[in-house]
Amino acid sequence: MSVHKVIDPAIILTRPQMGENIGAAARSMANFGLNDLRLVSPRDGWPNERAKDTASGAFEAGVRVRVFDQLDAALADCHFVYATTARRRDIAKPFSQAKTACTAGVTRAAMNQKIALVFGAERTGLENNEIALCHHLIHIDTMPAFSSLNLGQAVLLIAHHWYHAALSHVCAQKSDDLEHALDFRVYGHESRKDALAPHAEFENLMNRLETALEALHFFKNPKMRPALMRNIRAMLMRSEFSTQEINTFQGIISALMGKKVR
Amino acid sequence: MSVHKVIDPAIILTRPQMGENIGAAARSMANFGLNDLRLVSPRDGWPNERAKDTASGAFEAGVRVRVFDQLDAALADCHFVYATTARRRDIAKPFSQAKTACTAGVTRAAMNQKIALVFGAERTGLENNEIALCHHLIHIDTMPAFSSLNLGQAVLLIAHHWYHAALSHVCAQKSDDLEHALDFRVYGHESRKDALAPHAEFENLMNRLETALEALHFFKNPKMRPALMRNIRAMLMRSEFSTQEINTFQGIISALMGKKVR
Helix, strand or coil, X not given: CCCCCCCCCEEEEECCCCHHHHHHXXXXXXXXXXXEEEEECCCCCCCCHHHHHHHCCCXXXXXXXXXXXXXXHHCXXXXXXXXXXXXXXXXXXXXXXXXXHHHHHHHHHCCCCCEEEEEXXXXXXXXXXXXXXXXXXXXXXXXXXXCCCCHHHHXXXXXXXXXXXXXXXXXXXXXXXXXXXXXXXXXXCCCCCCCECCXXXXXXXXXHHHHHHHHCCCCCCXXXXXXXXXXXXXXXXXXXXXXXXXXXXXXXXXXXXXXXXX | CXXXXXXXXXXXXXXXXXXXXXXXXXXXXXXXXXXXXXXXXXXXXXXXXXXXXXXXXXXXXXXXXXXXXXXXXXXXXCCEEEEEECCCCCCCCCEEEHHHHHHHHHHHHCCCCCEEEEECECCCECCHHHHCCCCEEEECCCCHHHCCCCHXXXXXXXXXXXXXXXXXXXXXXXXXXXXXXXXXXHHCCCCCCXXXXXXXXXXXXXXXXXXXXXXXXXXXXXXXXXXXXXXXXXXXXXXXXXXXXXXXXXXXXXXXXXXXXX
């Protein structure tokens, strides 16, 4: 095993409302060495003067911003997606505390995976359809009676934990006995020869599957379709398909459909 | 050893300038269950409308505020004082990362010590004379090229780490084998039968010593007096005197002065 770079994760703010919060997020990113900021449908557009004010020079210091219409598009090149949520949802997803999730995320990032850290809108958080695009949830524990963290606070805490996890990772790599210092199985994640597929390939698979199931009248009750698709997605996502595996799955769908049509 | 409550630490903001930052600090305190906020000479006085805005209800949720003229007075009932600083100072003080310091601080708070967590003014940070009142420094590691954290960010990170350290402590106490679960020596701090004296008693000792030394022409060069006193203070502070030990020290001073005068 050679020494890997810890790939910079994408910080993705979905439908952020206040420019101040975008700027505060950028400032915290710069504090902790993160540079890839992605905005999904920012309410007030981009660029945003109020964001520049609270960023305290973070954009000039290297934080790059890209704007997307949909979360889906922002995730296209990402391999593994964390969503930060204040509470559990009705979709079965694995979840961790911030520190644990960042440690695992850094391990993935050092294995050449592009990690996304997704944050919801100020008041409403992430919608179920957005959470469905994510592999793993991050819960930031707070006092139950006063649990509301603002967007800037949430990004700061995650960036801080990511930074320390990355430092620990790099220090461990520099130890003499590298082979033993980095035992990925500690994090419950076996090192794989085939790389995890980027998000867009999984999305293609899901879209094709949904279209196919629709055509085949799988969704008897149209109202149940979104929830059913979320469950299917969650179930398949846990497998963390490689590109080859997705191709195999596509082949299976083709085969099954051919069989049905025949 | 019985199960101890983790005493709520005091969050002390020295000469805070912007009400927004005081409110953000209070909000983060409420998020993580801290209630004792002390302001030393807030620039715009107290109460402050802008602080109420950014606090998002933290004051109503239980964060109490007291205002002091001097840091000294704010520390009077505190036993052990941490100062958050961005960089090392010329005074020799032990320092730790935030997580390590909070773990040690919680251990002290569970031993009935009132802990102070001191934060400097927005632009200028803590002055050397303020740092001299503190036992231990907390460094929040950031990227060297973009290291400036604002007051709200700093309080958030410390409150977050305190909360998790306190949770871990309480969980450890609840384990069956309490005697072994809490080994204070892990933190390099031997459990003592005599309690650490409150700050005011140590201050009385320092003031008396300084007055005595002045009267005895100890400070040959008046310009050197502040630096010399800081060094003496730092040196004695590391001993963490109990009330009885301070009384003993006071007795020693009396004795020495009596000897000198005689």
